Amino acid sequence: MCVTCGCGDAEGLDTTIDGGAMTGHQHHRITDAHNDDHLEGLGEPRLIRLEQDLLGKNKKLAAANRQFFRERETLVVNLVSSPGSGKTTLLARTAEELRARFPIAVIEGDQQSSLDAQRIRDAGVPAIQINTGKLCHLDAHMIGHAVEDLDLCKRGVLFIENVGNLVCPAEFDLGEDHKVVVVSATEGEDKPLKYPHMFAAADLMLLNKIDLLPHLAFEVDRCHEFARRANPDIEILEISAITGAGLPRWYDWIERGLESVKTAPNSEQSTPHAN
Amino acid sequence: MHELSLSQGMVGIIEGQAAIHDFSRVFKVRLEIGVLSCVEPEALTFCFDTVTRGTLAEGARLEILTVAGRAWCRDCDLAVPIGRRVEPCPQCGGYRLQIQAGDEIRIKDLEVH
Numbered sequence: 001m002c003v004t005c006g007c008g009d010a011e012g013l014d015t016t017i018d019g020g021a022m023t024g025h026q027h028h029r030i031t032d033a034h035n036d037d038h039l040e041g042l043g044e045p046r047l048i049r050l051e052q053d054l055l056g057k058n059k060k061l062a063a064a065n066r067q068f069f070r071e072r073e074t075l076v077v078n079l080v081s082s083p084g085s086g087k088t089t090l091l092a093r094t095a096e097e098l099r100a101r102f103p104i105a106v107i108e109g110d111q112q113s114s115l116d117a118q119r120i121r122d123a124g125v126p127a128i129q130i131n132t133g134k135l136c137h138l139d140a141h142m143i144g145h146a147v148e149d150l151d152l153c154k155r156g157v158l159f160i161e162n163v164g165n166l167v168c169p170a171e172f173d174l175g176e177d178h179k180v181v182v183v184s185a186t187e188g189e190d191k192p193l194k195y196p197h198m199f200a201a202a203d204l205m206l207l208n209k210i211d212l213l214p215h216l217a218f219e220v221d222r223c224h225e226f227a228r229r230a231n232p233d234i235e236i237l238e239i240s241a242i243t244g245a246g247l248p249r250w251y252d253w254i255e256r257g258l259e260s261v262k263t264a265p266n267s268e269q270s271t272p273h274a275n
Numbered sequence: 276m277h278e279l280s281l282s283q284g285m286v287g288i289i290e291g292q293a294a295i296h297d298f299s300r301v302f303k304v305r306l307e308i309g310v311l312s313c314v315e316p317e318a319l320t321f322c323f324d325t326v327t328r329g330t331l332a333e334g335a336r337l338e339i340l341t342v343a344g345r346a347w348c349r350d351c352d353l354a355v356p357i358g359r360r361v362e363p364c365p366q367c368g369g370y371r372l373q374i375q376a377g378d379e380i381r382i383k384d385l386e387v388h
Contacts, residue, residue, distance in 0.1 A: 045302055045388050047385070047386055047387075048385045048386075049383070051381060052382045053379075053380065054284050056284075057287065167313065171380075196360035197360060200374070229361045230361050232349070232370065232371045
C-alpha cells in the first residue's frame with residue numbers, strides 16, 4: 001500500500017479508470033514530510049492538537065497534479081454542472097472544432113458507463129473514462145491516476161468533465177486552472193442562488209441552450225445577476241452547443257487561458273513519488 | 276454525499292496521527308465547520324459513525340464547533356458578518372462580498388488513549 005494516497009485499500013471504493021482498477025503509482029509526485037504536530041499533556045487521555053484541513057490530502061494531491069500540468073504547459077478546465085446541462089455535447093463540439101489548433105484530451109467522470117468517453121473519442125480526441133462508483137464527484141487522486149494513462153501532449157488543453165452534480169465537486173480541487181460551471185436555459189435562472197458554492201468556485205459560467213430561449217420563460221438578466229451575487233468576479237458567456245451561437249467567444253476564452261499557462265514561469269521539475 | 280469522502284479522510288488523518296503519537300483509541304474528535312462550507316454536520320456525523328467501524332476511532336464522539344461567516348464588502352470597504360452564501364451585506368444590501376471566514380472544514384484536535 002502506498003503511504004501517500006493509500007491506493008490498494010478500499011479507499012477508492014468502486015472507482016475505475018476505463019473499466020480497470022486504479023493501480024499505478026506514478027502520480028505521487030509529492031515529496032511528503034511528516035506533520036509537525038505537537039502533543040499536549042503527558043497523562044491519559046491525551047489531547048492531540050491538529051488544526052488540520054479535512055481536505056488537506058486532496059489539496060496536496062491537487063497541488064502535485066497542478067505541478068505536473070504546469071511542466072507540460074497544459075491548460076486544465078474542470079467542467080461542472082447538474083446532469084443534462086449539455087457538457088458532453090459542448091465538449092464534443094469544442095474538441096471537433098479546436099483539435100486542429102492545439103492538442104486536446106478529455107477526462108470523463110460519471111458514476112457508471114463509458115458512453116461519454118466514447119462520444120468524445122468519436123469527435124477525434126483521446127478520452128479516458130473515470131467511473132466513480134458510489135462517489136458523487138471526482139477528486140485529485142482519481143485525476144492523478146487518470147493522467148498516467150492519458151497521452152498528454154505539451155501545450156494543449158485537458159478538459160475534465162466532472163460528475164453531473166452542483167454540490168460536491170465544488171469542494172474538490174483537481175489541480176485545474178479553472179472551474180467552468182455550465183447552466184442551461186431549461187434549468188431555471190435561480191440555479192446560482194440554489195447552489196452558490198459551485199458558482200463561487202467557478203471562474204466562468206456558460207449559459208447553454210440559448211437557442212431554446214424563445215420557447216422558455218428563462219430570464220437571462222436575472223440569471224446573470226444571481227450568478228454575480230454568488231461570485232462578483234464570475235465571467236459569463238451565452239452559448240448554444242447545438243447551433244454554435246456564442247462558441248467563438250468560448251474558444252477565445254480557452255485560447256487566452258492556454259496563452260497564460262504557456263507564459264507562466266517554469267518552476268522546478270517534480271519527481272515521481274516512490275512507493 | 277461528499278461527507279463520506281470527508282469522513283474517510285478523517286480516518287486517514289487519525290490513523291496517520293496514531294502512527295506518530297502512538298495511541299490506540301480515540302475518544303473524541305473535534306471539528307471546526309464553517310457555516311459557509313458545503314458540509315452538512317448531520318450527514319458528516321452519520322458517515323463518520325459508519326466509516327470508523329473497525330478502526331481505532333470506532334465509537335468516538337464527533338464534536339462539531341461552528342465557525343461564523345465573515346466577508347469583505349467591496350462597496351463598504353468593511354468586514355461584515357454573514358450567515359450564509361448569497362446573503363447581502365448587512366450594511367449596504369449589496370452582494371459584492373468576498374468570503375474571509377466561515378468556509379473551513381478542519382480537525383481541531385483529538386482526545387486519545
